[in-house]
Amino acid sequence: MATGETGFDDVTFDLVSVQYHSLKAGHDYGQYVRDADNAGRQDIADFFRKVMEDDSARAKQCHEFLKELSGSSESGPAVS
Known part of the structure; x- marks a missing residue:
């Protein structure tokens, strides 16, 4: 995998x-x-709780x- 300027490969960075x-x-x-x-607005509060659970x-x-x-050759030097 390509390692960008950050020292992380693109997938790890993403x-x-x-x-x-x-x-x-x-x-x-x-x-x-x-x-x-x-x-x-309990209905909207419940919606936001669901969105929060999804992001978690x-x-x-x-x-x-x-x-x-982590520690694999795929991750680049910043994670190895």
Whole structure:
């Protein structure tokens, strides 16, 4: 795999990026849930909870892939 300027291969970089954005979004969704709860919109609060769960699962899957790649020749020198 090609190693970019960061020392990470493209796939590892992409997984780290998706993991970061999923975790960041999950943090933000907590406020969205509170806003919907405060507005009395349980249906929307439940929607945001589901979105938060989906992003949490996405971040966890990225973590599993990163563990699999860690230390392999596929990951590039930054993860080896």
